[in-house]
Amino acid sequence: QSPKPQFEVGRVLGRTFSAIKNNFVKFGLLSFVIVGLPMFVVGLWPLLLYGGEGMLSGDELSDGYLIGTFVGAIGGMLLYFLLYALAQSILVHACFKDFAGEKVSLRLSMRKALSLLLPLIGLIILYTIGVFLGLVFFIIPGILLLLGWYVCIPVLLVEKRGVVDSLGRSWELTKGYKRWVLLIVIILWVISTVISVLLTLVSVPFGDPNMATFTGGSVIFWIVYALASAAAQAIAVLISASSVAAVYFEIRDLKEGITPES
Secondary structure, eight states, X not given: OOXXXXXXXXHHHHHHHHHHHHTHHHHHHHHIIIIIHHHHHHHTHHHHHHTTOOTTSSSSOOHHHHHHHHHHHHHHHHHXXXXXXXXXXXXXXXXHHHHTTOOOOHHHHHHHHHHTHHXXXXXXXXXXXXXXXXXXHTSHHHHHHHHXXXXXXXXXXXXXXXXXXXXXXXXXXXXXXXXXXXXHHHHHHHHHHHHHHHHHGGGGGGOOTTXXXXXXXXXXXXXXXXXXXXXXXXXXHHHHHHHHHHHHHHHHHHHXXXXXXX
């Protein structure tokens, strides 16, 4: 893969964090309201159902506890993906405005995302299934799909393509640039992981985050832990959405001469 002109990782990262800095309050509140608050409730699942009692607190595991834990995990994952798609769509559109030097209007971005909500949900479902199957069975194909479909949401929003066509268009756009997209994904994953770990440490004085599911935890622990996890997930979505928008514009500028203004 030898793309010309050169893909600039520094320019993409600079654009990513510049958009976040310029709209930190707006983007942060949006991410926390759409993703953070629902995930906060999901994080309280053990407390709401079992009073924070752990798996190993009794003599044996109850069927109800196992089923409840499984349902909570699956339900929380599905809810997260749906909220992720909505939040990313709104933030991506808002980033477009920031890149072009225009005033960001979350109301306008939200209206745009909601008008395409059903296609967005279909897109994120296909994306998730494809990447998941690729990772489970062969790993490398899953990583390639993740990189190749990285800008599928901006494609759907900006170019108004269908669900399958958006995936194909994203694959075509990232052709020749997947190694750079991978580098950006790794860098941002490290940043998000560090933030998540630091936030999780807040709950350590109240209990052990690694063992709470098995041995139980206090009410204060579950509240603090759920809040820290929710904040970490909201920040991760914020960073991810901004980077997706930045990568999309970088590639379209290099391949097709399309700038944020146009």
